[in-house]
Amino acid sequence: MPTTIDTPPSLRALPMRGLLVVAFAWFAGMAAMALVVKPDAVVIFGPADRMIPAIIASDGALLDAGRFHVSARTGAASVGSLYAAGAWLVWPIMARGCGRG
Numbered sequence: 001m002p003t004t005i006d007t008p009p010s011l012r013a014l015p016m017r018g019l020l021v022v023a024f025a026w027f028a029g030m031a032a033m034a035l036v037v038k039p040d041a042v043v044i045f046g047p048a049d050r051m052i053p054a055i056i057a058s059d060g061a062l063l064d065a066g067r068f069h070v071s072a073r074t075g076a077a078s079v080g081s082l083y084a085a086g087a088w089l090v091w092p093i094m095a096r097g098c099g100r101g
Helices: 014-037 048-057 079-084
Strands: 041-045 061-065 069-073 089-092
Touching (some): 014 079, 041 079, 048 061, 048 069, 048 079, 079 089
Antiparallel strands (some): 041 069
């Protein structure tokens, strides 16, 4: 029998659901911003071995690369072409000192 201080199981899962909604909104918002803003520099999440040739072919400049991320000045590449090359997410680099020189 529940007492007044027991929390129902449905309410215990509520904070986790809220965190998932916030995380999804953040990731989706950043990805949508890259499509709207047309940034000069981006961070690309996805297999680097497929992203680097796409950036070089579009006359972009590679800034940094890891196993599943690439930072680059996009040059003539559009965000859509990076998604077509297999990018999972493309985020704009908005800070002044990061990726712009």
